[in-house]
Amino acid sequence: MILARHAEALYWAGRQLERSEHATRALDVVVRNTMHYRMPRALAEWRLLLDVFALAHRYRDGGGSLDRERVADFLFADVANPGSVVSSVRQLRENIRAVRDRVPVELWEEANRLHLDLAAADAVGLLQEGPYQLFSSVRRGCQTISGVVAEAMPRDDGFVFFDSGRMIERSITTCRVVQFGLIAPAHHRGGALAPDGTRFEDAADIEGTVFDHSILLRLVTSLQAYRRMVGYDEDPSALAAFLLRAEPVPRSVLSCLRRVGGHLDGLQAAAPGLAPARQICGRVRSLLEFGDVDQSLADDPANYLTGIEAGVISLSDSIARAFNPVHSTDLHTQFVRPGAEGGGQRPRAWEGAGP
Amino acid sequence: MARVRGLLDGYRPGPWFDEAFDSNGAVRAAYQRVADRFAEIDSDELRRIEQLVAAEFRRQGITFTVYSDDEGTERTWPMDLFPRIIEASEWRDLEAGLAQRIGALNRFLDDLYAGEQAAINDGIVPRWLVTSSGGFERNAFGIDVPFGARCMVAGIDIVRDADGAYAVLEDNLRNPSGISYVIENRTAMVKAFPRLFNDHTVRPVDQYGQLLRATLTDSAPPAAGDDPSIVILTPGIHNSAYFEHAFLARLMGVELVEGRDLIVDDQVVYARTVGGLSPVDVIYRRIDDAFLDPVAFRPDSTLGVSGLLAAARAGTVTICNAIGNGVADDKAFYPYVPDLIRYYMSEEPRLPNVATYVMWDSEQRAACLDRLGELVVKPVGESGGYGIVIGPQAGEGELEAARQSIEADPRGWIVQETVGLSSLPAQAGARLAPRHLDLRPFVLTGERTRVFPGGLTRVAMREGSLIVNSSQGGGSKDTWVLADDGLIAGTAADASPAAAAGAGLGAAPGVTA
Numbered sequence: 001m002i003l004a005r006h007a008e009a010l011y012w013a014g015r016q017l018e019r020s021e022h023a024t025r026a027l028d029v030v031v032r033n034t035m036h037y038r039m040p041r042a043l044a045e046w047r048l049l050l051d052v053f054a055l056a057h058r059y060r061d062g063g064g065s066l067d068r069e070r071v072a073d074f075l076f077a078d079v080a081n082p083g084s085v086v087s088s089v090r091q092l093r094e095n096i097r098a099v100r101d102r103v104p105v106e107l108w109e110e111a112n113r114l115h116l117d118l119a120a121a122d123a124v125g126l127l128q129e130g131p132y133q134l135f136s137s138v139r140r141g142c143q144t145i146s147g148v149v150a151e152a153m154p155r156d157d158g159f160v161f162f163d164s165g166r167m168i169e170r171s172i173t174t175c176r177v178v179q180f181g182l183i184a185p186a187h188h189r190g191g192a193l194a195p196d197g198t199r200f201e202d203a204a205d206i207e208g209t210v211f212d213h214s215i216l217l218r219l220v221t222s223l224q225a226y227r228r229m230v231g232y233d234e235d236p237s238a239l240a241a242f243l244l245r246a247e248p249v250p251r252s253v254l255s256c257l258r259r260v261g262g263h264l265d266g267l268q269a270a271a272p273g274l275a276p277a278r279q280i281c282g283r284v285r286s287l288l289e290f291g292d293v294d295q296s297l298a299d300d301p302a303n304y305l306t307g308i309e310a311g312v313i314s315l316s317d318s319i320a321r322a323f324n325p326v327h328s329t330d331l332h333t334q335f336v337r338p339g340a341e342g343g344g345q346r347p348r349a350w351e352g353a354g355p
Numbered sequence: 356m357a358r359v360r361g362l363l364d365g366y367r368p369g370p371w372f373d374e375a376f377d378s379n380g381a382v383r384a385a386y387q388r389v390a391d392r393f394a395e396i397d398s399d400e401l402r403r404i405e406q407l408v409a410a411e412f413r414r415q416g417i418t419f420t421v422y423s424d425d426e427g428t429e430r431t432w433p434m435d436l437f438p439r440i441i442e443a444s445e446w447r448d449l450e451a452g453l454a455q456r457i458g459a460l461n462r463f464l465d466d467l468y469a470g471e472q473a474a475i476n477d478g479i480v481p482r483w484l485v486t487s488s489g490g491f492e493r494n495a496f497g498i499d500v501p502f503g504a505r506c507m508v509a510g511i512d513i514v515r516d517a518d519g520a521y522a523v524l525e526d527n528l529r530n531p532s533g534i535s536y537v538i539e540n541r542t543a544m545v546k547a548f549p550r551l552f553n554d555h556t557v558r559p560v561d562q563y564g565q566l567l568r569a570t571l572t573d574s575a576p577p578a579a580g581d582d583p584s585i586v587i588l589t590p591g592i593h594n595s596a597y598f599e600h601a602f603l604a605r606l607m608g609v610e611l612v613e614g615r616d617l618i619v620d621d622q623v624v625y626a627r628t629v630g631g632l633s634p635v636d637v638i639y640r641r642i643d644d645a646f647l648d649p650v651a652f653r654p655d656s657t658l659g660v661s662g663l664l665a666a667a668r669a670g671t672v673t674i675c676n677a678i679g680n681g682v683a684d685d686k687a688f689y690p691y692v693p694d695l696i697r698y699y700m701s702e703e704p705r706l707p708n709v710a711t712y713v714m715w716d717s718e719q720r721a722a723c724l725d726r727l728g729e730l731v732v733k734p735v736g737e738s739g740g741y742g743i744v745i746g747p748q749a750g751e752g753e754l755e756a757a758r759q760s761i762e763a764d765p766r767g768w769i770v771q772e773t774v775g776l777s778s779l780p781a782q783a784g785a786r787l788a789p790r791h792l793d794l795r796p797f798v799l800t801g802e803r804t805r806v807f808p809g810g811l812t813r814v815a816m817r818e819g820s821l822i823v824n825s826s827q828g829g830g831s832k833d834t835w836v837l838a839d840d841g842l843i844a845g846t847a848a849d850a851s852p853a854a855a856a857g858a859g860l861g862a863a864p865g866v867t868a
Contacts, residue, residue: 001630002628003610004627005615005616005627007629094592097416097592098592100416100605101587101604102605109414109416112414112415116413116414267629270630271629271631272631322629323629
C-alpha cells in the first residue's frame with residue numbers, strides 16, 4: 001500500500017496538473033475572445049476567470065483594479081499567487097520530485113522540463129506580446145505529462161490518487177463555470193456579481209453580464225461535444241445539465257465523479273480509511289445520476305450548484321483525511337511529534353480550492 | 356571562443372603521474388582509442404556535446420545541492436567527457452585490496468560493538484582513541500547485525516602517487532554517496548560517445564540496484580522471511596544527496612521514506628500507508644547517526660524516528676549501515692587500518708595508506724610542525740574537503756593557524772605527506788589540460804563482500820587544485836573498468852563482458868573475500 005505522504009503528493013500533483021492545464025486553456029480562450037469586445041463586456045470575462053479559479057478575493061486584496069493585463073499576469077505568471085499557472089507548475093514539479101522514485105522516470109522529467117521552461121521564459125513579457133505560443137507550450141507540456149501518465153504509469157495506488165486529484169479539481173472547476181457563468185449572473189442580476197460578495201467598485205457596470213454559451217463551453221473544452229450532442233440550444237438549463245451530467249463528456253461533473261468512485265471502490269478493501277470518501281462520492285453521484293437535475297435547476301439553481309460543489313469539496317477533504325491516518329486510537333501519541341502531521345514546507349493547497 | 360583543432364596538442368603532463376600519457380608525452384596503450392577519438396573532434400564539437408550532456412542532466416534533474424547559508428541551491432551534476440580507464444589486471448589488484456580492507460574494518464567494528472574488542476585488548480588500536488572518537492556510539496552496543504556486516508555500503512577514496520601506485524586516502528563507512536552519479540555518468544557517456552564503447556569492452560555498471568537489493572535482503576532479520584520490506588530513509592528533498600536517494604529507491608523498487616513516514620510501536624517499525632501501518636524489516640538509512648532517533652540521540656532531530664534504536668536492539672529491524680561506524684572512518688583512526696588488516700586478516704595490506712602522522716604523538720607532531728609547509732593538514736571530523744590545509748599551496752598565515760589548531764587539539768588533526776594525485780586530460784577552456792583526480796569505488800558487504808567495478812572519479816577542474824569534492828567545484832568522469840584485453844583489436848572480440856564477469860549475479864562484478 002502506498003505511503004500516506006506519497007499518496008498526498010500524488011493527489012496534489014494531479015490537482016496541480018489539472019489546474020495548470022485548465023487555467024492555461026481558459027486564459028487562452030478569454031484572451032482570444034476579449035479581443036472582439038469593448039471594455040465592460042471584456043472585463044466581465046476576466047472577472048469570470050477569477051471566480052472560476054476562486055481567486056477573486058486574493059486578487060482584490062492585492063489592490064488590483066480589474067484590468068486585463070493585471071488579471072492575466074495574476075492568473076498566469078504571478079509567483080506570489082499560489083493558484084497561478086507558474087505556481088501550480090512549480091508545485092506540481094515539487095510534488096512529483098517528492099515521489100520521483102515511484103513514478104515513471106518520464107513523468108518526473110516532463111514535469112521538470114515544463115517547470116524549467118516556464119521559469120526560463122519571460123512570461124510577463126510574453127503575456128503582453130504573444131501569449132499564444134506561451135499558452136500552447138504549457139498546454140503541450142501538460143498534455144505530454146498526461147500522456148506519460150496514461151501510457152507509462154502503472155494502475156497502482158499512486159495512479160488512483162493522482163487521477164482522483166485531477167478529477168476532483170476538474171469537477172470543482174466545471175461546477176464553478178456553471179455557477180459563475182450561468183447561474184450567478186442571472187440570479188444576481190442587479191446585485192453583487194459574485195455570491196462570495198467580492199465587488200470591484202470600479203467595475204459595477206459589468207454586473208449582470210450574460211455570457212455566451214460558446215465561451216463557457218470553450219472554458220471547459222466541451223464546445224464541440226455540445227454542438228454534436230445538443231446543438232445550438234441556448235437554454236441555460238440545458239447547458240447546465242449538460243456540463244453537470246453528460247456522461248460521454250470527460251469534463252462533466254458526473255464523469256469525473258464516476259472515475260473517482262471507481263478508484264475508491266478499488267481501494268475499499270485495502271484502505272478502510274477511505275470508506276467515508278466513498279460514501280460521499282456515491283451521494284453526490286447519485287444526485288446527478290438519479291436526481292431530477294432539470295427540476296432542481298429550475299427550482300433553485302444557485303442552491304443546487306452550491307450543494308454539488310460543497311459535496312465535491314467534502315469528498316476532497318475526506319480523501320485528505322486518509323493522508324494522516326490515525327491508527328489504534330491514541331496508541332502512538334507519545335511518539336508523534338507535535339506539528340509533524342501533514343507538515344512539510346511544500347505548499348500543497350491554493351486559496352479557495354478547499355473549504 | 357575560437358575553434359580549436361587538436362584538443363590534446365601540446366598536452367603536457369606535470370611532474371605527477373598522468374593516467375593517459377607517460378612521462379615522454381606518449382599515449383598509454385589503454386587510452387589510445389580515446390585519445391584518437393578526441394583528436395578527431397574540435398573545440399566546437401566538444402562544447403556541443405558538453406552542452407547536450409548538461410542539458411540532459413538538467414532536464415532529468417540529475418543534481419546535487421550545495422549548502423550556502425540556510426539556502427540550498429540545486430546544481431546540475433558536472434561531468435567531464437574524457438573518461439578514466441582502469442585496465443583489468445589493475446582493477447583485480449584494487450578489488451582484492453578493497454575487499455581486504457573492508458573485511459578488516461567490518462571485523463573490527465563488529466568486534467568492537469558486538470564482540471570481545473580483541474584488537475583493542477591486544478593493543479592494536481588505543482582504547483582512548485576509540486572512545487574519544489566523535490563516531491564512537493555507545494548506543495551501538497547490543498545491536499547485532501547479520502553476518503557482522505556493519506558497513507554494508509562503503510566508499511573508499513583512492514589516489515595514485517607520483518609513481519602511479521594506488522593508495523587509500525580515506526574510508527567512508529557511514530553514508531558514502533556518489534553511486535548514482537557513477538551510473539548516470541555512464542548513461543550520458545554512452546549517448547555522447549557511442550562509438551568509443553564499440554571499441555572497448557567496458558564492464559557495465561547497471562547491476563548496482565540488483566546487488567544492493569540482494570545485500571539488503573540478506574541483512575533482514577530472520578523473521579522477515581524471503582521477501583523483507585525494505586525502505587530507504589532520506590532526510591528529504593532538500594538534502595544534498597536527495598537525487599541519489601530517489602535514484603536508488605527507483606532502481607531497487609523500494610519505498611523512499613522520510614522519518615515522519617515511520618512510526619515505532621512495541622519495538623516494531625511501521626510505515627504509515629493509506630491502508631494503515633505496514634511493517635518495515637530493513638532500513639537503508641541515508642541519515643547520520645545523530646539524527647536517527649530523537650529518543651537515543653539528538654532530541655531536536657525532526658528527521659528520524661522515535662524508538663528506532665529500541666526496535667533495532669530488539670532485532671525486529673536492520674539498520675544499514677549500522678550505527679557507530681563513524682569510529683572507524685574517523686581520520687584519526689585511519690593510520691591504524693593497515694595494522695588491523697594484519698591483525699584480523701593475517702595478511703599484508705594490499706593497498707597501502709598515504710603516509711600519515713598522528714598529532715597526539717609528540718615526536719611526530721614536532722617533526723610535522725617543522726615542515727608543515729610540505730604536508731597536508733586534515734581535521735579528523737570533517738568531510739567534503741572542508742577544513743583541509745594543503746601545505747605547499749597555503750600562505751604563512753594559514754599554516755600558522757593550522758599550527759595553533761594542532762597544538763590546541765592534537766586529537767583533532769592528522770597530517771599527511773602531500774600526494775600529487777594523478778591527472779587526466781579534462782576540459783580547460785578550448786583545450787584539454789591535465790587535472791587532478793581521485794577514485795571512490797563502492798564496496799557492498801552482506802554474506803560476502805562485493806566490489807563494484809569502477810567507482811566515482813572526481814576531478815579538480817581548476818589548474819593545480821587538489822580538491823576534487825563536487826561541493827567545492829570539482830567535476831566527475833565516467834570510469835571504465837575494462838574486461839580482460841579490454842581493447843577490441845581488429846580481430847573478433849575475444850573478451851565478452853559475460854566471460855569476464857564470471858559467475859554470480861548475472862554479469863555481476865567480481866567477487867572476493
